[in-house]
Amino acid sequence: MIAEMTGPFAEFGRQMKAGIEAYQKQHGTTVDGQRIEVIYKDVGGPQPEVAKRLAQELIVQDKVDILAGFGFTPNALAVAPVATQAKVPMVVMNAASAKLTSRSPYMVRTSFGYDTMVPPIAQWALEQGQKKAYMIVADYAPGHDAEKAFRQAYEQGGGEIIGSVRVPLMTVDFAPYLQRVKDSKPDVLFAFVNAGNVAPALFKDFKTKGLADDGIKLIGTGDIVYESILDVIGDNGLGATTVYPYSMQHPSELNRTYVQQFQAALGAKERPTIMSVSAYDGMALIYGGLKKAGANAGGQALLEAFKGLAFESPRGPIAIDPETxxxxxNQYIRRLERVDGELMNVEFKTYEAGR
Incomplete structure (x- = not known):
């Protein structure tokens, strides 16, 4: 596992580790007698050279059979040629840039890509009769992917993009950008910005500028209402509609069990995110691949076993496309509401995979 275990992005590693431990608590630490050991290496953040060095050390010194983790796309990209050369499968549990798995034939992803996640929110907005949209996205690769995906889906559905702006990754002053949005009078504002203190600032300025009073609806990806920042966003975010492949409110028995185990391990007030579920599912993929190919399988044989695997996740049914x-x-449309006094992203519409 190459993940962010310390520093400003330590929550990434914390969530992933909790997901992995929850899976192994449920399913044990062996597959057909073969012990599954997880070695954690701290990459600290988006540091491609560090990620590459750690991958090389894990392969050469620790003799690992699988590389996993990768909170950031640049880290995954840096490790891709290492995995290819060594013929070691790498399981991406968070990095979400479009077409990422094309960068190595040994890469498999259990998180998501913005190119497939975003179109349903564009479709949903059009179904509500919201024909004019403005876009605001963080100015880096995932933001560009989200922007492209929304524009394409929205315009193909008959909508009109009347304005767009890319904002600095860590900006917390959205007032000047939102004034432009207010003046443009769109039906919806599509937003993709990061969690931390960025998304709460967006909601605060959205309310202060009175965009909701003007009838402008705020929609976006689940990043803007990430579970770990909901208490910071507070009531400023009520009613925000987003698309994401997971909410801790997902109504399934497996998810209820997962949330209970997650909170038992980290605390009753803790909220699991898609990152923890992607790590949980990464372990499900590894276990399933070993059961299919044989507990001693590695390299190409294990990779082939991953292709086409399908199983139930806390987020719902998932599968690995054998080609990509x-x-x-599935992608879920969620609305931020208070449930028993707690802020929650409540799913109310499902766009099924492949439809």
Whole structure:
């Protein structure tokens, strides 16, 4: 596992580790007698050279059979040629850039890609009769992917993009951008910005500028209402409609069990995110691949076993596309509401995989 275990992105590693431990608590630490050991290496953040060095050390010194983790796309990209050369499968549990798995024939992804996640929110907005949209996205690769995906789906559905802006990754002053949005009078504002203190600032300025009072609806990806920042967003975010492949409110018995185990391990107030579920599913993929190919399988044989695997996740049914090696999953439209006094992203519409 190459993950962010310390520093400003330590929550990434914390969530992933909790997901892995929850899976092994449920399913044990062996597959057909073969012990599954997880070695954690701290990459600290988006540091491609560090990720590459750690991958090389894990392969050469620790003799690992699988590389996993990768909170950031640049880290996954840096490790891709290492995995290819060593013929070691790598399971991406968070990095979400479009077509990422094309960068190595040994890469498999259990998280998501913005190119497939975003179109349903564009479709949903059009179904509500919201024909004019403005876009605001963080100015880096995932933001560009989200922007492209929304524009394409929205315009193909008959909608009109009347404005767009890319904002600095860590900006917390959205007032000047939102004034432009207010003046443009769109039906909806599509937003993709990061969690931390960025998304709460967006909601605060959205309310202060009175965009909701003007009838402008705020929609976006689930990143803007990430579970770990909901208490910071507070009531400013009520009613925000987003698309994401997971909410801790997902109504299934497996998810209820997962949430209970997650909170038993980390605390009753803790909220699991898609990151923890992607790690949980990464372990399900590894276990399933070993059962299919044989507990001693590695390299190409294990990779082939991953292709086409399908199983139930806390987020719902998922599968690995045998051609792209990317995850195939439902996308859920959610609304931020208070449930028993707690802020929650409540799913109310499902766009099934492949439809």
């Amino acid at each position: 090696r990317d995850v195939v999953q």
